[in-house]
Amino acid sequence: MALNPVLGKLVSKRVVLASASPRRQEILSNVGLRFEVVPSWFKETLEKSSFTAPYEYAVETAKQKALEVANRMHVKHQRTPDVVIGADTIVSVDGQILEKPVDKQDAYRMLSRLNGKEHSVFTGVAILHCCSKDNHLEMEITDFYEETKVKFSELSEELLWEYIHSGEPMDKAGGYGIQALGGMLVEYVHGDFLNVVGFPLNHFCKKLAELYYPASKQNVQHKKCDSMPSVDTFKNLSDGKSESSDFPEHKVSSKLDSSGMCSSGAVYTSENSSTVRLGFTVPLGNQNGVSQSASKLPSKILELMDGFRASKALFVASKLKIFDHLKDKGPMKAVDVANDVGTSVCGTERLLDACASLGLLEKTSQGYSNTDSANTYLTSDGKYSLHGYIIHSNDHLWPLFTNLESAVKEGSRQNHRAFGKKADDLFKDYYHSQEVKQRFMAAMHSIAHLTARDVATAFDLSKFKSACDLGGCTGALAHELVQVYPNLKVTVFDLPEVIANTSYFQPSGQHTAPVTFVSGDFFKDNLPEADLYILSRVLHDWPDEKIHVLLSKISAVCRPGCAILVAEMVLDDEKKNRSTALLQSLNMLVQTEGKERSGCEYQALLEKHGFTNVKIRITGNLLDWIAEYEIRRKKRCRKKKKSMVIEKKRISQSYEEEVFTASNFECPYKKLEPPCPVVPLLSHRKLQLSPFYSIVLAQFSDIQKSPMM
Numbered sequence: 001m002a003l004n005p006v007l008g009k010l011v012s013k014r015v016v017l018a019s020a021s022p023r024r025q026e027i028l029s030n031v032g033l034r035f036e037v038v039p040s041w042f043k044e045t046l047e048k049s050s051f052t053a054p055y056e057y058a059v060e061t062a063k064q065k066a067l068e069v070a071n072r073m074h075v076k077h078q079r080t081p082d083v084v085i086g087a088d089t090i091v092s093v094d095g096q097i098l099e100k101p102v103d104k105q106d107a108y109r110m111l112s113r114l115n116g117k118e119h120s121v122f123t124g125v126a127i128l129h130c131c132s133k134d135n136h137l138e139m140e141i142t143d144f145y146e147e148t149k150v151k152f153s154e155l156s157e158e159l160l161w162e163y164i165h166s167g168e169p170m171d172k173a174g175g176y177g178i179q180a181l182g183g184m185l186v187e188y189v190h191g192d193f194l195n196v197v198g199f200p201l202n203h204f205c206k207k208l209a210e211l212y213y214p215a216s217k218q219n220v221q222h223k224k225c226d227s228m229p230s231v232d233t234f235k236n237l238s239d240g241k242s243e244s245s246d247f248p249e250h251k252v253s254s255k256l257d258s259s260g261m262c263s264s265g266a267v268y269t270s271e272n273s274s275t276v277r278l279g280f281t282v283p284l285g286n287q288n289g290v291s292q293s294a295s296k297l298p299s300k301i302l303e304l305m306d307g308f309r310a311s312k313a314l315f316v317a318s319k320l321k322i323f324d325h326l327k328d329k330g331p332m333k334a335v336d337v338a339n340d341v342g343t344s345v346c347g348t349e350r351l352l353d354a355c356a357s358l359g360l361l362e363k364t365s366q367g368y369s370n371t372d373s374a375n376t377y378l379t380s381d382g383k384y385s386l387h388g389y390i391i392h393s394n395d396h397l398w399p400l401f402t403n404l405e406s407a408v409k410e411g412s413r414q415n416h417r418a419f420g421k422k423a424d425d426l427f428k429d430y431y432h433s434q435e436v437k438q439r440f441m442a443a444m445h446s447i448a449h450l451t452a453r454d455v456a457t458a459f460d461l462s463k464f465k466s467a468c469d470l471g472g473c474t475g476a477l478a479h480e481l482v483q484v485y486p487n488l489k490v491t492v493f494d495l496p497e498v499i500a501n502t503s504y505f506q507p508s509g510q511h512t513a514p515v516t517f518v519s520g521d522f523f524k525d526n527l528p529e530a531d532l533y534i535l536s537r538v539l540h541d542w543p544d545e546k547i548h549v550l551l552s553k554i555s556a557v558c559r560p561g562c563a564i565l566v567a568e569m570v571l572d573d574e575k576k577n578r579s580t581a582l583l584q585s586l587n588m589l590v591q592t593e594g595k596e597r598s599g600c601e602y603q604a605l606l607e608k609h610g611f612t613n614v615k616i617r618i619t620g621n622l623l624d625w626i627a628e629y630e631i632r633r634k635k636r637c638r639k640k641k642k643s644m645v646i647e648k649k650r651i652s653q654s655y656e657e658e659v660f661t662a663s664n665f666e667c668p669y670k671k672l673e674p675p676c677p678v679v680p681l682l683s684h685r686k687l688q689l690s691p692f693y694s695i696v697l698a699q700f701s702d703i704q705k706s707p708m709m
């Protein structure tokens with residue numbers, strides 16, 4: 001196979017093409033690559049305005065397509081591929097991104113924009129090298145993009161419509177197919193033709209050469225990727241032998257930069273590509289490869305150093321209600337915003353510019369206006385507003401986090417330092433004022449409302465007739481549940497101080513009868529009767545001892561057939577990968593006695609009360625982890641010591657993780673639009689298979705209850 005020695009390196013690997021595109025399949029099979037096709041379920045809905053350049057959008061989408069497939073295969077099908085290839089093709093004209101047209105009118109709109117002009121076609125490609133270590137998926141991601149310039153002739157309306165009626169535009173970016181009828185519209189092409197058709201084969205082969213043959217990497221870098229490595233150099237690569245390591249050999253050294261940056265830091269291997277390793281820790285101080293990347297900036301560390309500035313800019317803009325002003329009146333000049341909100345012009349201008357650079361605002365010659373994300377999530381009255389949680393983050397979490405050092409030294413919460421108050425009873429002591437109470441409830445409402453759909457639909461709960469949401473606060477989840485399950489009646493059970501303030505948060509125009517509010521303390525008072533008990537973002541507030549008290553109370557009132565549903569962020573078992581959840585655990589340290597836990601830890605807690613059979617799903621949105629624990633009564637005859645060991649082993653084998661993205665999950669009994677921002681506003685580049693929630697469904701059998709520990 002002299003012509004494709006580089007591709008020969010993939011012969012012995014399980015290669016997966018994460019794409020339904022027949023063009024990509026054809027391009028790759030034409031050169032003899034053997035691969036399995038697993039189309040990605042990732043929906044191409046990333047917020048375009050949050051990317052500074054169109055190709056970044058294509059690369060990120062390609063990456064997300066590939067990540068979704070890798071994770072689904074690993075978790076759901078328990079088959080870890082060796083290599084996953086994802087790609088995304090977009091057309092860019094006048095700074096706008098054009099994808100596939102949704103209908104003929106859309107195709108006409110796109111083709112009219114391209115008419116008589118030059119545009120760029122970008123294909124982003126992600127190559128994931130995967131391996132499974134201790135049942136944990138580890139990946140190294142290499143991504144790159146290719147740009148091809150295409151010019152359309154001046155075309156008549158009649159011709160455009162004739163072309164549209166041919167049906168060809170509909171599944172193609174920009175609404176045309178250069179390889180078929182659409183070729184007649186094109187005056188010239190500068191660059192890789194196959195890139196326009198959907199896959200930049202030449203660049204892909206160069207990238208493989210860099211990955212699989214380190215010596216060639218230098219060649220390629222020196223030549224800035226403008227030629228294929230010499231075939232002679234690759235004689236030994238076409239032998240089809242499998243790799244000795246899980247990833248291409250040179251990679252570890254290429255991961256390090258002069259600062260010793262490692263793990264998920266990006267290392268640019270050529271002008272328009274990067275390589276990132278997920279789930280890996282490369283030892284700091286390893287000097288291999290440092291010299292070649294010594295001039296690189298430690299971008300990951302710099303980003304972390306500055307992260308608080310971006311957060312604070314968002315907090316202050318929210319606090320000043322700038323997004324509300326711009327929604328009503330935008331676009332507005334800085335001076336007008338400053339006049340409206342009563343701030344300085346120079347300070348406001350800097351804040352608005354910073355927000356625009358962060359993708360929260362758009363800046364044009366007319367002034368500043370909200371992006372779609374800002375309109376949806378940052379205005380204070382939007383259906384999916386995060387405003388309440390942002391204000392809570394600014395006013396409450398920020399001062400607490402300022403005392404993180406003390407929290408770490410002392411191992412305890414810092415309410416006394418941050419606010420000069422004890423936190424033993426949040427509502428009676430710290431939350432003494434009506435305003436602060438409302439703010440806290442608004443924060444909880446923001447998150448609960450935004451994530452309720454995924455919590456409600458993660459599993460089919462239609463068999464339950466009644467549910468009790470313990471600590472259900474404003475009833476956001478309860479209202480979502482009764483929407484999804486019309487036969488369900490939900491009781492929200494929370495402290496009297498909370499229940500007294502819920503009226504403000506009730507949905508207007510919705511039939512609220514199936515939701516009732518009952519006040520009480522779930523540690524002290526009798527629990528309302530229900531088939532299903534829900535604990536959403538409750539267990540993480542408490543230490544194990546208190547959780548046992550609560551679970552035993554629930555267990556005591558459950559009849560056979562009853563169940564428990566728990567929603568929480570979930571850490572990975574080794575507690576090293578899911579930084580969002582790990583940071584949330586620090587968040588619990590500074591303000592509560594609780595913490596975030598891993599799936600195994602939740603399962604162990606529940607098992608003490610007879611709960612077994614765990615399933616975990618990844619939602620892909622803010623509350624990413626969904627777990628279901630089938631809970632059954634166990635006999636009391638287990639020998640304690642032995643059972644600890646056996647349990648530990650069984651725990652890791654007994655729960656099943658499933659990819660569950662808001663975009664791919666179809667509620668089996670009711671189709672619903674996913675409400676959540678799949679991509680966190682400020683961190684689209686780091687969206688990994690990381691956070692967050694677990695849902696636990698625990699069912700009773702009539703076997704006798706196990707003894708309490």
Ligand SMILES: Cc1cn([C@H]2C[C@H](O)[C@@H](COP(=O)(O)OP(=O)(O)OP(=O)(O)O)O2)c(=O)[nH]c1=O
Nearest residue numbers: 019020021088089172173176177178196197198
């Ligand atoms: C511009 C252009 C695009 N295209 C195609 C390539 C891609 O298949 C498609 C762009 O859509 P993509 O979203 O990149 O790919 P896809 O939806 O076909 O497949 P998947 O998401 O599963 O990977 O447009 C052509 O075939 N010819 C062209 O001239």
